[in-house]
Amino acid sequence: MSSTPSSATPTPAFQRIKDYVQGEIEAGTWGEGDAIPPELRLAAQFGVSRMTVNRALNELEAEQVLVRRKGAGTFVAPQRYQATVVEIRSIAEEIRARGHRHRSALFRLERQRATRMLATQFGVAERSMLFHSVILHYENDAPIQVEDRWVNPALAPGYMEIDFGAVTPNEHLMRVAPLQRAEYQIEAQLPTAEVAEMLAIGEAEPALVLRRRTFSRDAVASLVVLWHPGKRYRFGGALG
Helix, strand or coil: CCCCCCCCCHHHHHHHHHHHHHHHHHHCCCCCCCCCCCCCHHHHHCCCCCHHHHHHHHHHHHHCCEEEEECEEEEEECCCCEEEEECCHHHHHHHHHHCCCCCEEEEEEEEEEECHHHHHHHHHCCCCCCEEEEEEEEEEEEEEEEEEEECCCCCCCCCHHHCCCCCCCCCCCCCCCCCCCEEEEEEECCCCCHHHHCCCCCCCCCCEEEEEEEEECCCCHHHEEEEEHHHEEEEHHHHH
């Protein structure tokens, strides 16, 4: 005698509450920093105990969706945008992959003579000509990255004529100076006054800083410092 297939296991109450909260955040009902309904109200809404609601909210806090402040309530956590470190990708590509909108603002585009430090980094003579750009990248109108980049004119001679509103420096360099290898380091650092203003953060708020030197055709193509708001950004990646 064949057994009757069992019905689908019902979704646990705590998971229904998690799904509800995440759905409201994704729909824009509650934005970053907004308070969500208190535990007692959610318990009444779902017909469950406060303990069940507490479990759901605690798990969302552990997943960095919510922030819980004793005596104040529960709030939507600041979003942490993630960038891939192992694979060098354009910031615009990273943002579009998250289903968000990218735009940028050009703050500086100039020719500069290499200082002794820059000459050493690029392996060129001191006072050799370099290209320099400073660009602020936005994700859904939130300032997310200050890109301070030096470029070797021998490998990217048309850099000064690029429309950086239509293409990022990374996208251009990948075309004209294909990546051979890269060196990078990441650290937390207090921003300069200019960077803090551009990222809309306080000067006492640590930023995540990625310093990267890229090589193409056995020469240094670019040296870039990428500043990110520490509370809204994280780096990640995978191997294999």
